[in-house]
Amino acid sequence: MKIRKAVFPVAGLGTRVLPATKAMPKEMLTIVDRPLIQYVVDEAREAGIEHFVFVTGRNKGVIEDHFDRMYELDATLAARGKKAEQEILARDQPAPGAMSFTRQQAPLGLGHAVWCARDIVGREPFAVILPDELVLNTPGCLAQMIETAASLGDKSNLIAVEEVPAHLTHQYGICGVGKRDGRMFEIDGMVEKPKQGTAPSNFSITGRYILQPEIFQILETQEHGAGGEIQLTDAMIGLSKTQKFYGVDFDGERHDCGSRAGFLRANIAFGMARNDLRADLREAMRKYLEK
Ligand code: G1P
Numbered sequence: 001m002k003i004r005k006a007v008f009p010v011a012g013l014g015t016r017v018l019p020a021t022k023a024m025p026k027e028m029l030t031i032v033d034r035p036l037i038q039y040v041v042d043e044a045r046e047a048g049i050e051h052f053v054f055v056t057g058r059n060k061g062v063i064e065d066h067f068d069r070m071y072e073l074d075a076t077l078a079a080r081g082k083k084a085e086q087e088i089l090a091r092d093q094p095a096p097g098a099m100s101f102t103r104q105q106a107p108l109g110l111g112h113a114v115w116c117a118r119d120i121v122g123r124e125p126f127a128v129i130l131p132d133e134l135v136l137n138t139p140g141c142l143a144q145m146i147e148t149a150a151s152l153g154d155k156s157n158l159i160a161v162e163e164v165p166a167h168l169t170h171q172y173g174i175c176g177v178g179k180r181d182g183r184m185f186e187i188d189g190m191v192e193k194p195k196q197g198t199a200p201s202n203f204s205i206t207g208r209y210i211l212q213p214e215i216f217q218i219l220e221t222q223e224h225g226a227g228g229e230i231q232l233t234d235a236m237i238g239l240s241k242t243q244k245f246y247g248v249d250f251d252g253e254r255h256d257c258g259s260r261a262g263f264l265r266a267n268i269a270f271g272m273a274r275n276d277l278r279a280d281l282r283e284a285m286r287k288y289l290e291k
């Protein structure tokens with residue numbers, strides 16, 4: 001199964017981290033020195049994705065600018081002999097024509113956002129990556145999923161999952177666990193944000209999916225679900241009647257950067273993973289822990 005395209009739903013309002021996201025998209029929040037959106041595009045590129053589809057909304061234009069070439073900046077860096085900085089920008093530059101942007105005109109939910117990408121994705125399997133969930137690991141989460149997909153049938157769907165404590169299951173989509181095979185299992189039922197004490201397992205749906213294009217037909221007529229939104233999980237439940245779904249309990253640490261504590265934790269984790277910052281950061285943390 002060849003996965004060429006990835007969809008990034010980036011229309012969300014980011015209300016959990018206001019006021020940071022009042023005038024700036026949450027996808028542009030920086031972890032160390034890179035915006036969230038850059039990390040997930042890098043993860044997709046590492047996994048072999050060739051085309052990047054962004055479902056944006058109002059006030060998200062800066063995401064498109066971020067992936068554009070900045071001629072004035074390039075010229076100034078060149079004039080000042082700043083080669084390392086020029087190389088950083090060149091490395092992050094997408095290939096011409098490799099990105100598409102479409103708009104979700106109203107905040108109707110994740111399922112609706114994915115549906116907005118249907119014409120750009122067309123009739124091929126595709127990945128969905130939620131940019132506020134970062135995974136620190138090499139190979140990245142999507143690369144692990146694509147490797148797993150290679151051993152499965154052509155009409156398979158995969159979801160990255162992670163165990164969460166029982167008292168947090170109501171915050172996520174949760175998968176029922178069928179036959180297990182190492183880090184992978186057949187998904188036996190799904191539920192979006194189950195009421196406390198009713199979750200079929202502790203395996204939460206994280207922000208990575210590989211889906212078959214038939215999901216779009218289901219989303220077309222999808223009813224509003226949990227929270228009054230058109231839920232991707234509900235459409236997946238529909239598709240699971242005719243196609244297989246697998247959970248991939250990936251290797252790596254997941255950070256929910258759309259929450260304040262998760263965002264701070266991610267900065268520490270990604271900072272500590274950097275050779276140029278580790279010593280300073282460790283020193284600073286020691287100081288604050290002693291206070
Ligand atoms: C969405 C999905 C949910 C998933 C979560 C992961 O929910 O609907 O199934 O567990 O992302 O972050 P949201 O966080 O957008 O409410």
